[in-house]
Amino acid sequence: MSTRIIALTLLGLVMGFIILMASVSFFVREPLPIVGANQTLLLHTVELTPQIRTSVAIDGGYRVDLTVEHSEAQDPQVVLRPVGGQAIMLDTGTDSSGAWSGSGQMTRPGRWELILTNGTEREIMPFIVRE
Incomplete structure (x- = not known):
């Protein structure tokens, strides 16, 4: 028993x-998607139409390179910041295909937000940067 x-x-x-x-x-x-050093994270908008595709590439020194592919009718404003913090400065430009690109230095690992604004529409795409 x-x-x-x-x-x-x-x-x-x-x-x-x-x-x-x-x-x-x-x-x-x-x-949330997680990205680390020497990795690339691909994100796309859900709320903004037509869809905007972004690539967030981080190197070994946590320098970030952003590429934002959008239609010709769109002119998105891009902000990259840690959650609850100030946006980091980005060196910006466009490539030959018209895609927006920017690069800057990330200040810390943790939760980050990529904020895309097109006119009155806005979308926040959160992700995590690991050590």
Whole structure:
């Protein structure tokens, strides 16, 4: 009898652990993308139309290079900042295809926001920079 109680208790603990791990996907709906040194993160707008595609490339010294591909009718304003902080200065320009590009020095790892504004429309794209 005591062997059955021990076996049922262990079964209950194991099943509880499995259910707990499976339920994590219900709590984390849309995890933030994570980018580190020497990696590139591709983001695209959902709320702005037509869609704007961006590339965030970070080198080993945490210098960031942004490329923003947009239609000719759009003139997006781009701001890159840590969450709750001041925007970093970006050296900006356009390439031969008309895509906007900018580069600057990231100040710290953690949560960052890429803010695109086109006229009265605005979209904030959060991501995480890891060490």
